[in-house]
Amino acid sequence: MKKKVALVFGARSFERDISVITAMQTLNNIDKSRYDVEPIFAYEGDFYIGKLDSIKCFAPFAPLAHKKAFLIKGEFYTLKKNKLQKAFKPDVALFCCHGGEGENGILQALFEFNSVAVTCSDTLASACCMDKAMSKRLFESLLLNVLPYEVVSKDEFESDKDKTISRIEELIDYPLIVKPACQGSSIGIEVAKCREELDFALQVAAKFDKKIVVEHKLDDFVEVNCAAYSKDGQIVISDTEQPCRASGFLTFSDKYSGGKMSACEHIVPAKIGSLEHIVKANTKRLYEELGLSGVVRVDYLVDTKRNKVYVNEINTIPGSMAFYLFKGVGVSFQNLIGDIIEDAILRKSKAIKPSVFKSDVLKNFTGGSKLVK
Known part of the structure; x- marks a missing residue:
């Protein structure tokens, strides 16, 4: 059936x-x-x-x-x-x-x-990964590399712009990249190279979110992505990819212009030499440690000057299910879909069913306004 x-x-x-x-x-x-x-x-x-x-x-x-x-x-x-x-x-x-x-x-x-x-990650994991500020704190807790960053609230910025900008300038060097904390597809992201540009970037981000992440922007770097999913209790790791961007970061237009997903060109596998092993190992570790499910894609920034890998963010439901990243490891789009469906059904069958603890508390409750201890 x-x-x-x-x-x-x-x-x-x-x-x-x-x-x-x-x-x-x-x-x-x-x-x-x-x-x-x-x-x-x-x-x-x-x-x-x-x-x-x-x-x-x-x-x-x-x-x-x-x-x-x-x-x-x-x-x-x-x-x-x-x-x-x-x-x-x-x-x-x-x-x-x-x-x-x-x-x-x-x-x-x-x-x-x-x-x-x-077929995707559960409520908690999804919420944590969607929030760039929260996810960065999780990456740090796992002792993974993240770029210097600060979190700014929309209320803080709008109540005292000069003070907020000065605080950021004291903590992080220009150039900066400013992001709404809970948006994707590069929506609302701006690069700032000076105080005036930072003011503008914060105004843009504040239109999309009440929480804003400001981080240092690398000069020489490549973006690298790696995906993963679970099958029969084992984590399947994809090839790495290196998206080719037209500007300082991968924009919405880079990704989707031309009426198709991933309109920009990709290099698969990414040309990062021995660092590819680190990217794949980190992807597997994040999948395990954060309790992720279904297909996820982890996005990295690789500092080509210092030969250092930074975790950027996690997409718990990547565009096109990141199917193209699994071709090189022998997984077709059809098989990928089937695998995550079967894994979801299996996880559901093994989950602890929520239940109500039976007690006589209500039966013996006599009323009154005193607190129940």
């Missing part, structure tokens, strides 16, 4: 359109002889179901042309004549969301609450 897969994508995020592309790529490559797939589009706080199998459905998306779906006790329902009607009961949710509430743990928590297996 085919396993039922809810292909979940969209959600409130600046990267929603990128999520649609990943979902359609995944839908076209999943083994339909093994899986019965139902696309589920998260849009403005609601789920939609039915005939969502083409990019044309989303350019633009017309909610009234599709059925609204409701997730109740692990099953999707639709409304017919104001009555709930069963629509789809998934064995697993295959997440293709990028950024925002689709990758920061919010949707993961909803499906976990409904006892549906998910």
